Amino acid sequence: MNRIFQLEPYIGQEEIENVAQAIQGKWITEGPFSEKFLDDILRFTGAKYGVLANNGTLALFLGLLALGIGEGDEVIVPDFSFIASATSVVFAGGTPVFADIDSKNLNIDPSKIEELITPKTKAIMPVHVYGQSANMGEILRIAQKYNLLVIEDAAQGFGVFFNESHVGTIGDVGCISFFADKTITTGEGAVILTNNEDIFMKLKYLRNQGRPNSGTFVHPYLGMNFRMTDLQSAVGVAQIKKFNEIKNIKQKNLDLYTNLLAECNEVRFVEQASYSNLIPFRANIFTERVEDLIDYLERNNIQTRRFFYPLHMQPCLEGKSWHGITKNAESAYKRGISLPIYCGLPAESISYVCNKIVEFFSRED
Ligand SMILES: *Cc1c(COP(=O)(O)O)cnc(C)c1O
Helix, strand or coil: CCCECCCCCCCCHHHHHHHHHHHHCCCCECCHHHHHHHHHHHHHHCCCEEEEECCHHHHHHHHHHHCCCCCCCEEEEECCCCCHHHHHHHHCCCEEEEECECCCCCCECHHHCHHHCCCCEEEECCECHHHCCCCHHHHHHHHHHHCCEEEEECCCCCCCEECCEECCCCCCEEEEECECCCCCCCECCEEEEECCHHHHHHHHHHHECCCCCCCCCCCCCCCCECCCEHHHHHHHHHHHHCHHHHHHHHHHHHHHHHHHCCCCCCCEECCCCCCECCCCCCEEEECCCHHHHHHHHHHCCECCEECCCCHHHCHHHCCCCEECCCHHHHHHHHHEEEECCCCCCCHHHHHHHHHHHHHHHHHHC
C-alpha cells in the first residue's frame, strides 16, 4: 500500500485553464478573476461586503484592526483552535483569553464565556472548527448583553451554516481561509466578510495602503498590503464551482469511515450540533489510546494528525494570554485523531485505514 497522506487539494484542469488565462491576459495582481471570485463568494455566503486577503491569519489580523482592537483589549477565543486565532489578537496588541469548548462538537461553549468577561473585554472570536458552526445564537446574545464585538474565525467554515446563515456573516466581521487544506482552496488566500458599511470601508483602506484605490499616491489613512493575486483568484473561481462536488465526496468518505468503524467500540466520532450543517473537514475520532494508534498507523504508512494543542498550553503565548478552566479542550487534544477524507482518497484506502484501526485494537486487547 502506498503511503496515505493527510490531504491533497482537489484541483485539476479547470484551475490550470483559469491560471493560464490570467497569465495570458497579463493581469496577475487583483483583477478580473479577483472581482469574479469575490462576487461568487458574496453570492454564496449572502454577505453584503467582503475583501480578499493574503491568507486566513492576516484576514483575522485585518479584521481585528478594522474593529479597532488594540493595546490592552481582551478578546475571548476558544482554547481549542489553530494558533492564528490567538496570534492575530497578540499582533493586534490585544490579549487572547481562552474559553473552554463543548466536548461533543468541539466549538466554544457559550456558557463558559460570561465568567471571562472583564472591563477590558472588547470582542468574542468564535471559531467554527472541523466543518461545523459554533452556537452563534448564544454568542450574539452574550455579545449584545455586554456590548462586545464579534469576529468569527470561519477559516475552516466555507459552506458551513448556523441555521440559515453562512458562518462569517453573523458577527461584525468573519474570515474564511482558502489555504490548501480548507474546503475550497487558492493555495494561500482568504476573504473577510461584513454586513457593516463602515467596517467595510475600514477594511478596504487597511488592506490597500490606506488609499481609496490603487494608482493614487495620496494616502489618507495608514494601511498595509493585504491583497491577493489574480493567479490565486483564478484558482478560486474554479474551486467555488466544485464546492458541491467536494462536499459530497467528503461526506461519502466520512460515511464510509462511520460504517466501517461502527462496531469498533474504542472509537467515537465527533458529534454534530443541531443548529449546524456539516462540511466534513477530516474524519475526526476520539480514542483513549491516541499515541499508540498514531504510531501503529504510521508504521502502516498512514499519515494522521492530532487535534489542536490547547492554546493556553502554547509556549509562544505564555505571559501573553490568560484562560479559564478548559478541561474539555485538553481532553479533546488528548483523545483526538484526524484521519484523511480528501476527495482523491480511494475507497480502498479508507477500508485499509479502518482495517488497521480495528486490527490495532484487537491485537492489543
Ligand atoms: C487555517 C486556519 C487559520 C489560518 O488560515 P491561513 O490561511 O492558514 O493563514 C486560522 N484559524 C483556523 C481555525 C484555521 O483552521
